Amino acid sequence: MNNEMQNLYETVMERKENPEEGSYTAYLFSKGEDKILKKVGEECTEVIIASLSQSREELIGEFGDLLYHLCVLMAEKGISYSEVEAELEKRSKKKHNLKAERRPIENL
Template sequence: MNEILSKLYSVIEDRKNNPIEGSYTNYLFDKGIDKILKKVGEETAEVIIASKDDNKEDLINEMCDVIYHTLVLLNYKNIKLEDIEKELEKRNEKICNKKQERRPIENI
């Protein structure tokens, strides 16, 4: 799984650095953060719907869309997959990790 995510992230990064006309990834980068966030939100909602409909094939397809758009967001924000991996490794070491209170949302 890590290999395919790395390959996809590399393609996204390449599109960002070497735009190709007609590329959907370039379209997202050109439109900017608002469009990328809109797509992450839309695809996440579609994951919820596919889960409620109990349709495995739709859920897999929508999860792939969420992963792709999330990777675009990470790349847009200059966050590497290694940064995510490190954080997941830290979290994996925790036991009895009850969620803390969420901090207030700022800059909306």
């Protein structure tokens, strides 16, 4: 998957640096961060809805849409795919990373 995600990110960056007329990616960049954030939020919601009520194939499509829009947001914020990949690699080396349930402080 990493190779495909890297290719997707590179395509998004290419569209950002060299916008093509008719490109949806170029359109998103031209509309700015607010539009990109709105699309990421919409796609998150669509993944949730698809998880609850749609077919496996539709859910896979929604995951693809979300990953694409996340790549656009990363590019907009100047975050490279390799930076995210390095973060995931760092996390994969941690063991016992479950956050303990936080308990409320009772009458001190």
